[in-house]
Amino acid sequence: MTIELNAELRADQGKGASRRLRHTDKLPAIVYGSGKDAVNLMLTQREVRAHMKNEALYSSVLSLKYDGKSEQVILRDIQHHPYKVDIMHMDFQRVDANKKLHMHVPLHFINEDKSPGVKLEGGIVSHVVIEVEIECLPKDIPEFIEVDVSGLHTNHAIHLSELKLPAGVEIRALKHGADHDSAVVSIHPPKQAAEETPAVAAEAEAAPAAAAPAPADKK
Numbered sequence: 001m002t003i004e005l006n007a008e009l010r011a012d013q014g015k016g017a018s019r020r021l022r023h024t025d026k027l028p029a030i031v032y033g034s035g036k037d038a039v040n041l042m043l044t045q046r047e048v049r050a051h052m053k054n055e056a057l058y059s060s061v062l063s064l065k066y067d068g069k070s071e072q073v074i075l076r077d078i079q080h081h082p083y084k085v086d087i088m089h090m091d092f093q094r095v096d097a098n099k100k101l102h103m104h105v106p107l108h109f110i111n112e113d114k115s116p117g118v119k120l121e122g123g124i125v126s127h128v129v130i131e132v133e134i135e136c137l138p139k140d141i142p143e144f145i146e147v148d149v150s151g152l153h154t155n156h157a158i159h160l161s162e163l164k165l166p167a168g169v170e171i172r173a174l175k176h177g178a179d180h181d182s183a184v185v186s187i188h189p190p191k192q193a194a195e196e197t198p199a200v201a202a203e204a205e206a207a208p209a210a211a212a213p214a215p216a217d218k219k
Contacts, residue, residue: 003051007041007066027087031064031073034094041066048087059105061138064092072138074103095138102135102172105142109185111150117187123154124190128183132160133172140168147185157186 010021010028021028025045032038041064051057057075064073077091095101107130117123132145145163152158160171161181173180 002061002063003054003056004063004065004070005043005051006047007043007064009067010040010042027090029090029092031066031071031092031094034096036094039066043090045086048090049085055106056143059103060141060143061095062092072097074101074138074141097138100135100137102133103141104131104133106131106144107147107184108144109147109149111148114150115152115187117152117154117156121154121187122190123187125149126186126188128157128185132163132184134165134169135172135175136169140166142166142169149185149187152185152187154187154189157183159183 007029012020021042026042027045027048029041029043030038031041058078061072061074064071072095073092074095075090076093077089079088079090080086081088093101107127109125109127112118112125115123115125118125134142134145142165145165147158147163149158159181160174163171163184165171173182
């Protein structure tokens with residue numbers, strides 16, 4: 001089910017205008033891309049907060065309604081207040097059904113308790129990364145990618161190249177060569193629960209790009 005967000009056109013700009021918006025339960029936003037002019041918008045804090053716990057808000061195509069029309073967009077950036085529940089600003093990028101885009105999607109780890117490393121060897125599961133950057137057409141964006149840990153032993157890891165991806169989806173890090181095939185999850189013996197094995201630690205340090213969000217390309 002597509003998440004729908006309702007917005008209004010915003011004429012006033014600047015810090016003062018944004019502050020006044022937030023005092024009326026509104027928040028400033030912008031939508032850009034697909035060769036069209038950027039448009040300044042305002043959304044309702046309450047409506048956006050209602051979707052915050054939905055993972056799909058961050059990793060799927062959204063329907064943004066404003067000015068009597070609806071545009072297909074993805075959420076590119078969201079700025080939170082440092083200590084309040086308020087959202088400070090949101091950036092949306094229009095999507096073109098015929099052009100590939102890149103975005104981060106979460107990893108869902110399953111069957112950890114069934115893995116021999118945990119069930120038989122008493123190991124501890126370590127999630128090296130919790131999301132990956134993918135590239136695909138908008139219609140192929142997965143809400144998440146499952147990582148089945150059921151066959152993993154202690155002192156072993158599952159790497160990016162071993163993930164089962166939906167059709168049409170690529171992991172961007174792997175396009176840069178085998179050196180970027182970092183581990184995403186591993187199992188350590190109990191005595192090593194507080195630290196990674198040397199091999200997995202080296203992989204995680206050598207390929208941090210798999211976990212760090214890339215700057216968005218504003219088109």
